[in-house]
Amino acid sequence: MKEIQPLDPLEEPVTAELKGCVLAEDVHAPYNIPRTFTTNVDGYAVRSSDPPGTYKVLTSRTHALSDSLPDGHIFRINTGAPLPAGTDAVLMVEDTQLRSTYPDSNGEENEVEALAQVSPGENVRRPGSDVKEGDLVLEKGQILHSSGGEIGTLAFVGRTRTLVHPKPVVAILSTGNELLDLQKPITVEGDGWGGIWDTNRPSLQAALEGFGYQVLDLGIVSDR
Template sequence: MGSPFLSYTRLDEALRLILSGLSPLGWEEVPLEEACGRVLFSDLLSPADFPPFDRSAVDGYAVRAEDTFGAGENSPRRLRLVRGKAGPGRAVEVMTGQPLPPGADAVVMLEHTRRKGKILEVLAPVTPGKNVSGRGEDVRKGERVLEGGRRLGPAEVGMLACLGLGRVRVFRRPRVSLLSTGSELLVPGERPRPGKIPDLNLPSLTCAVLSCGALPVPLGRCPDERGELRRRLGEGVEKGDVVVVSGGSSVGRRDLVPGVVEEEGELLFHGVNLRPGGPTAFGRVGGKPVFCLPGFPAACLLSFTFLVRPALRLLQGLPPDRGLRRVEARLARKVASSLGRVDVVRVRLVERKGELWAEPLRVTGSGILSSLTGSDGFFTVPEDTEVVGEGERVEVELWEGISPAPGRARPA
């Protein structure tokens, strides 16, 4: 049994079908050291002012500002060094972050003083509040400091620690079952044999899943056998929140995956107007989303980027888009497309006279992985456009880890 596609589903409709059945996963609580890269589950309100008291912003001496007025290098103001409480004619030594002593309203920086025994010479005046971080200056009690749905980075984790939190609620990371199909596949590094090729997709998809913040559950490789495929699909549904199968998604005699998905559950579409990536299918088995991606490596990764990545982001409480950085560039060479199809044009970024240009790569097939490794990103030609002319501005989406800075772009 098979499910040959007779027409292509539009890309936007395919995305609608995928996302309409999904909602963010529940929350889990993790320690701060495991929070980086996770997505905050709900808005976070500060339980207290921070800093919780007036504190010194520098190393120096806490004083009454009025005692320093008129101070200069040749006319220093002399104050008596004391401990504990400042007051008229008195100064208290403080370190950065220490509470401001009672009686003080400013701090003189260490380098603007001279110390002579128990006498402090102040060489520059300060005004009230100078070099002091006031209570609640950073965060006020009850203030929303982080919004739910925000990915936590170093600054956000630091803020959590600042608020005295040791653990935080985040969206659960989706588990993604990954299965490569094809009787011709070898484990990478395995001794070559006639008619066999190394499996590129499983390692690539594992990396792609991790880059989305999700958890890969590699299930290995499966031959083109209906019974074994059915068994492995069931294993994937049991172990993962999402199942991604590469290979066997087209309409050939050995392309069994969409048919098995239809037998075990429901098949929502088979074929998308995306190039490369047309023979992509999607369905549900046991209530779990199942993606059937092309076996050709470039088509497989691009289908993942356009269809799977938004779904994994949604499950983590992020916007259901590709989430890639974008830069504007001029197109270095005319690109022709076909009406009714969304073309993904892989490009290299080059700099010409201070301006960024996108240079299309010449690609001959969906399996050409070098079209991805040799590119900085891609832009899409919409389905209603036949030609994008040389010199036109295009929006380039950058592969993760690629910087649009001139230092990264290659000179023309």
């Protein structure tokens, strides 16, 4: 406790290799997540005031998100994508029926029948509903566990690199003339007994490697 200090922080890329490291900085969300109104299902962005009926289908290739959705149309949208202007709800695919496709388009929808009317905000996530800009998402000193949650959080807020205390390399050794290495036993001379097996070293190595540390085995040191 007196001699060993935390290793100096290093800026490292956010990958699975960070598991077992200790975060050396507070991490804040750089922007709202999601940034805009987005869908949490696959379906069609609609105006909640639109009744059931048959509608023309627009997509991101045929309609700009910044333009208001024209009357008589719905907008095909995938989970996590932003809603186009003028829409306030998302109709699930399961609540629609395909009515026509474009010729020679491999099934591209032309018209879809909406079988239900949705409420305002249905299947929609609001800007900042996960985290708001400036929110503290991970604290300095947090272990980045091998279960992956903390590394996933770094990725979630768009961090490509972060400051961490690297994992130390741990050297282990056993001491005592009476000890025998399981794999390279050398019989103790002179006392009429063979010695005892060194159990600490392999046990400690297994435990440390289980925690994700690199271990340097220094073997058995005599009593000199």
